[in-house]
Amino acid sequence: MSVACGNQVGLQYLSGDISGGNARCIAMLQAFQEVVKDYSTPPEKTLNRDMAAEISSCVSFLRECRPLSVSMRNAIRFVKNRIAKLSITLSESEAKASLKSDIERFINEKIIGADMVIVKHAVTKIRDGDVLLTYGSPTAVEMVLLHAHELGKKFRVLVVDSRPKLQGQLLLRRLIKRGINCAYTHINAISYIMHQVTKVFLGASSVFSNGTVYSRVGTACVAMVATAFRVPVLVCCEAYKFHERVLLDYSICSSNELGDPNAISKVHGREDINYFDGLTNNANLKFLNLMYDATPSDYISMIITDYGMVPPTSVPVIVREYQKEHLL
Numbered sequence: 001m002s003v004a005c006g007n008q009v010g011l012q013y014l015s016g017d018i019s020g021g022n023a024r025c026i027a028m029l030q031a032f033q034e035v036v037k038d039y040s041t042p043p044e045k046t047l048n049r050d051m052a053a054e055i056s057s058c059v060s061f062l063r064e065c066r067p068l069s070v071s072m073r074n075a076i077r078f079v080k081n082r083i084a085k086l087s088i089t090l091s092e093s094e095a096k097a098s099l100k101s102d103i104e105r106f107i108n109e110k111i112i113g114a115d116m117v118i119v120k121h122a123v124t125k126i127r128d129g130d131v132l133l134t135y136g137s138p139t140a141v142e143m144v145l146l147h148a149h150e151l152g153k154k155f156r157v158l159v160v161d162s163r164p165k166l167q168g169q170l171l172l173r174r175l176i177k178r179g180i181n182c183a184y185t186h187i188n189a190i191s192y193i194m195h196q197v198t199k200v201f202l203g204a205s206s207v208f209s210n211g212t213v214y215s216r217v218g219t220a221c222v223a224m225v226a227t228a229f230r231v232p233v234l235v236c237c238e239a240y241k242f243h244e245r246v247l248l249d250y251s252i253c254s255s256n257e258l259g260d261p262n263a264i265s266k267v268h269g270r271e272d273i274n275y276f277d278g279l280t281n282n283a284n285l286k287f288l289n290l291m292y293d294a295t296p297s298d299y300i301s302m303i304i305t306d307y308g309m310v311p312p313t314s315v316p317v318i319v320r321e322y323q324k325e326h327l328l
Helices: 002-015 021-038 047-065 070-084 092-125 139-150 168-177 187-196 219-228 312-326
Strands: 130-135 155-161 181-186 199-203 206-208 213-216 233-236 292-295 302-305 308-310
Touching: 002 021, 002 047, 021 047, 021 070, 021 092, 021 139, 047 070, 047 092, 070 092, 092 139, 092 233, 092 302, 130 139, 130 168, 130 187, 130 219, 139 155, 139 168, 139 199, 139 233, 155 168, 155 187, 168 181, 181 187, 187 219, 199 213, 199 219, 206 312, 213 219, 219 233, 219 292, 302 312, 308 312
Parallel strands: 130 155, 130 199, 155 181, 199 233, 233 302
Antiparallel strands: 206 213, 213 292, 302 308
């Protein structure tokens, strides 16, 4: 049952049914809870070591389906740390209950609760008459915009999107459904519309110790254009996505995730259009569909987290406080 649960989540990663940093992390942690629930210590083995091996087996399959995000690796580290610290005086049922409770607390406090705190901080930065720009479909930013609208603030949203995923269309539909005044464009028009914008709100897959923001490819372009127009760039990111590593350029390093090359070689829904007819199998041509890019801290005005609103230079403080709370 537990292995099947992990396999099911992995296949949902692979198909794209589960996407987005928080959704992927929550699904993984819930799979771990199923692993713990169905676990039984084999004869002549200790619970701490054997359960950690079960979790590692589940993680290996998830990694085969799709590379792990920084937030997922941090969550895995948290779970393994809690397993290692389980008291040997606890019975198996008590240890399992304790671990499941810890995982549930992590989901509620560090993901769901963190977003609520971020929303509370971020809405204070929205004023009547603002024109807010966002890119793609970041969950935290969507929550901020919806809450600001519920508070009666009058603002307009510019949703910037890009191929091949066009995730901004989903965000646009949800915002319009709630009665928010929106405009929609693609990233190639970013410099044309930026003069209208008063603030840029972006999401992040992770934030590194030197303040570099790792997010959906195109984010760096949006932030750089905004900075050129002297428009504040605010990034909403939960603290569990922070990492102590220093990152200089994720765009070209081997760790960046690659998407389906066919997604950029073809136009979705238009089979009659094929600009690369006869070239897709050419050995001299490679289609590079990068999933993420790195935005240097110079182009970030503020990072809004569940620990407060901080400049990019204060990221190491957040990392230290988070690790002190969860890993020491």
